[in-house]
Amino acid sequence: MSDPYGLRRVIKPAGVLPQRAESLDPELPLGEDELLIEVESLNIDAASFRQIEKAEGGDTARIAEHIRRIVSSRGKMHNPVTGSGGMLIGRVAEIGPKHPAAGDLKPGERIATLVSLSLTPLRLREVVKVHPAIDRVDVKAQAILFASGLYARLPTDLPETLALAALDVCGAPALVARHVRPGMRVLVLGAGKSGALCCAQARQSLKGQGQVIAMDISPAAVKRFRDDGLCDAGLAVDATRALETMQALQSATGGELCDLVVNVASVPETEMSELLCSKDGGSVIFFSMATSFTAATLGAEGLGKDITLYMGNGYVPGHANLTLELVRQVPAIRRLFEERYTGS
Amino acid sequence: MSDPYGLRRVIKPAGVLPQRAESLDPELPLGEDELLIEVESLNIDAASFRQIEKAEGGDTARIAEHIRRIVSSRGKMHNPVTGSGGMLIGRVAEIGPKHPAAGDLKPGERIATLVSLSLTPLRLREVVKVHPAIDRVDVKAQAILFASGLYARLPTDLPETLALAALDVCGAPALVARHVRPGMRVLVLGAGKSGALCCAQARQSLKGQGQVIAMDISPAAVKRFRDDGLCDAGLAVDATRALETMQALQSATGGELCDLVVNVASVPETEMSELLCSKDGGSVIFFSMATSFTAATLGAEGLGKDITLYMGNGYVPGHANLTLELVRQVPAIRRLFEERYTGS
Numbered sequence: 001m002s003d004p005y006g007l008r009r010v011i012k013p014a015g016v017l018p019q020r021a022e023s024l025d026p027e028l029p030l031g032e033d034e035l036l037i038e039v040e041s042l043n044i045d046a047a048s049f050r051q052i053e054k055a056e057g058g059d060t061a062r063i064a065e066h067i068r069r070i071v072s073s074r075g076k077m078h079n080p081v082t083g084s085g086g087m088l089i090g091r092v093a094e095i096g097p098k099h100p101a102a103g104d105l106k107p108g109e110r111i112a113t114l115v116s117l118s119l120t121p122l123r124l125r126e127v128v129k130v131h132p133a134i135d136r137v138d139v140k141a142q143a144i145l146f147a148s149g150l151y152a153r154l155p156t157d158l159p160e161t162l163a164l165a166a167l168d169v170c171g172a173p174a175l176v177a178r179h180v181r182p183g184m185r186v187l188v189l190g191a192g193k194s195g196a197l198c199c200a201q202a203r204q205s206l207k208g209q210g211q212v213i214a215m216d217i218s219p220a221a222v223k224r225f226r227d228d229g230l231c232d233a234g235l236a237v238d239a240t241r242a243l244e245t246m247q248a249l250q251s252a253t254g255g256e257l258c259d260l261v262v263n264v265a266s267v268p269e270t271e272m273s274e275l276l277c278s279k280d281g282g283s284v285i286f287f288s289m290a291t292s293f294t295a296a297t298l299g300a301e302g303l304g305k306d307i308t309l310y311m312g313n314g315y316v317p318g319h320a321n322l323t324l325e326l327v328r329q330v331p332a333i334r335r336l337f338e339e340r341y342t343g344s
Numbered sequence: 345m346s347d348p349y350g351l352r353r354v355i356k357p358a359g360v361l362p363q364r365a366e367s368l369d370p371e372l373p374l375g376e377d378e379l380l381i382e383v384e385s386l387n388i389d390a391a392s393f394r395q396i397e398k399a400e401g402g403d404t405a406r407i408a409e410h411i412r413r414i415v416s417s418r419g420k421m422h423n424p425v426t427g428s429g430g431m432l433i434g435r436v437a438e439i440g441p442k443h444p445a446a447g448d449l450k451p452g453e454r455i456a457t458l459v460s461l462s463l464t465p466l467r468l469r470e471v472v473k474v475h476p477a478i479d480r481v482d483v484k485a486q487a488i489l490f491a492s493g494l495y496a497r498l499p500t501d502l503p504e505t506l507a508l509a510a511l512d513v514c515g516a517p518a519l520v521a522r523h524v525r526p527g528m529r530v531l532v533l534g535a536g537k538s539g540a541l542c543c544a545q546a547r548q549s550l551k552g553q554g555q556v557i558a559m560d561i562s563p564a565a566v567k568r569f570r571d572d573g574l575c576d577a578g579l580a581v582d583a584t585r586a587l588e589t590m591q592a593l594q595s596a597t598g599g600e601l602c603d604l605v606v607n608v609a610s611v612p613e614t615e616m617s618e619l620l621c622s623k624d625g626g627s628v629i630f631f632s633m634a635t636s637f638t639a640a641t642l643g644a645e646g647l648g649k650d651i652t653l654y655m656g657n658g659y660v661p662g663h664a665n666l667t668l669e670l671v672r673q674v675p676a677i678r679r680l681f682e683e684r685y686t687g688s
Binding site for chain 1: 351492515587636648659
C-alpha cells in the first residue's frame with residue numbers, strides 16, 4: 001500500500017503526520033516504498049543543539065547521552081523543547097522497489113536528507129563523536145526516508161561542509177530562477193549565503209538585461225557582494241526602517257521601484273520595506289522565517305498596492321542541483337562558501 | 345509635493361508610516377493630494393470594540409467617552425490595546441486636485457474607506473450614538489484619505505450593512521478571479537461570507553469546466569452551499585485534522601487532489617490540510633489571518649511538494665466592484681448576505 005508520508009511509522013498520537021507525532025517506529029522491516037540509510041552524521045538544527053548544549057553544561061558526554069535519550073524515546077531526533085530537527089548524512093543501505101529513488105540511487109551512495117530530522121525515523125546504536133563547533137554528531141544509526149522525503153546525492157567535487165551549507169538554503173535560488181525574467185529589477189534583502197545564491201541566480205536569469213540590487217544592514221557585506229560582481233548595485237540600510245529603505249532604493253534607481261523583491265534576511269519587521277520597495281504589480285518572495293503573515297498582508301492592503309505575495313516554499317524541483325551548480329560555476333560564490341564553511 | 349502615504353500627518357515618532365505612528369495630525373488645511381470626508385459612522389474592528397466595551401462595563405456613554413479619548417490623543421481611532429482599527433462611512437467633503445479620485449468622486453457622494461482606521465487621520469466633534477450590536481458608532485467627524493487610501497462608493501441599490509459586509513472581504517473573490525482558469529478543481533475552505541463569494545467567483549471563472557468544492561466543519565453550512573448551487577460538492581470535515589481532510593477530499597474526487605486551494609477559514613492549524621489537498625504543482629492562497637508562515641512553508645517542504653504559496657493581499661484592483669457585482673448577480677449570495685446582514 002502506498003504511504004508516501006510514512007503514516008505507518010506513527011506510534012502516537014494516531015492519525016497525525018510523522019512530524020507532529022510524539023513517537024515513531026524506526027524498526028525494520030523496510031516498507032517497499034521506503035529507503036534505508038546507514039547514517040554517518042546528524043547535523044542538528046542550531047537552536048536545538050544550543051538548547052541541549054546549555055542543558056548539559058557543554059559536556060560532550062552528557063550531550064551524547066541527551067541525544068540518545070531523545071532518539072530512544074521518540075524514534076527520531078526531534079528536540080521536544082525547541083521542536084526542531086536538522087538533517088543527516090549517510091550512505092544508502094537499501095532501497096525499497098517502489099521508492100521513487102529506486103532507479104536513481106544505488107546502495108553505498110552518500111546522500112544528505114533534505115527533510116527535517118523531526119519527521120525521520122531513526123534507530124541510534126552509538127554516538128561516536130560530538131562536534132559542538134559545527135552542531136554535528138557522528139553516529140552509528142539507521143534512518144528511514146519515505147517516498148515523499150527529499151534527499152540530495154552528496155557531490156564528490158565539493159567539500160562536504162560546503163555542500164551542506166549550500167543545500168541548506170537551496171530552495172531560495174531555485175524559486176528566484178522560477179520568477180526572474182530578463183528586464184526585471186530585482187532586490188535581494190540579506191547579504192548572507194542565501195542572499196549570495198539568490199543574487200547569482202538572478203543575474204543568470206536576467207541574461208544581462210535588468211538589474212540586481214543587494215541590500216543589507218552591513219556595509220561590509222554589501223561591498224563584498226558588489227566587489228564580487230554578485231550584484232549591479234548594493235545598498236547598506238536598516239530594512240526595519242521602511243521609509244529610509246525605500247528612499248535609499250529610489251535614490252539608487254532614479255526613483256524606480258523593483259519588479260521582484262526577495263527577502264532572505266533573518267530579521268523581523270522588514271515586511272514594510274519589501275512592500276514599499278516593490279512596484280505596484282510587482283512581487284515579493286518571503287523566505288525569512290521571521291516573516292509575519294499579518295504584517296505582510298495587512299501592510300500591502302494598507303498601502304493599497306497590488307503586490308503578489310509569495311511564501312518561499314523550501315522545495316522546488318531540481319533545487320539541490322541548481323544550487324550546487326551555482327557553487328561550482330560562480331567563482332565568487334565558491335570563494336564565499338569556502339571562506340565561511342571550510343575554514344580555508 | 346507628492347505624499348501618497350500621508351507622512352506629513354505623522355506627529356511622532358518621526359519617520360514612520362501613519363499606521364505605526366503614536367499620533368497623527370488630523371487638522372486642516374487639506375493637502376492637494378488628500379481627500380476630506382465628513383464622517384457618519386465608524387465601524388470599529390470587532391476585537392477593538394469588544395475590548396472597549398469590556399473595559400467600560402458595557403455602558404454606552406462610557407464607551408463613547410473612551411472612543412473620544414483615543415481619537416483626541418492619537419488623531420485616529422487606533423485602539424492602543426488591540427492595535428486594530430476598523431473602517432468608516434461618510435460623504436466626500438472636499439477633494440484635493442491631485443488626489444487620484446479627483447476625476448471620479450464628487451462632493452456629497454457616500455463612500456466607505458477600505459483602509460484601516462488605524463492609519464486614517466480623524467477629527468472627532470461628537471459621538472452621536474453607540475450601536476454595540478454591530479460595533480458601530482455614529483459620529484460627527486472629519487477624516488482624511490491619502491492618495492494611496494482605498495475607498496468604495498457605497499451602492500444605492502444595496503442595503504448599507506450588506507454592502508459593508510461584502511466590501512469587508514472583497515479581496516478574496518478578486519484574487520480567486522485572478523487565479524482560477526477553466527478546467528481547474530478548486531477547494532474553498534471555510535463556508536462563511538468570504539467562502540461564499542470565493543465559491544461563486546470560482547464557478548464564474550471556471551465557465552462550466554472544472555469543479556468547486558466547499559469545505560467546512562459545519563455540515564449545515566456545507567449543505568447550504570450545496571443546496572444553493574454555490575459549489576459542485578461539499579465536504580463537512582475538521583480541517584485541523586489533516587489526514588482525515590485529505591482522505592475525505594480524495595473519496596469525493598476519486599483520488600484526485602486540487603489545482604487551487606483557497607483558505608478563508610478563521611481557524612488556526614489548517615495549513616497542513618491545505619497542503620495535503622493541493623496537487624503537486626498546485627497553489628494555495630492563504631487568506632485566513634490565523635495562517636502561520638512557518639507552518640505553511642516548513643509543511644510544504646516536509647511534504648516535498650512543489651506548491652505555490654500565496655499570502656492573500658486584501659487589495660486587488662477592482663475588488664470592490666467585482667464583489668458588489670457578485671452580490672447583485674448571484675441570487676444565492678444575495679440571499680445569504682441579506683439573511684445575515686440585514687435581519688430580513
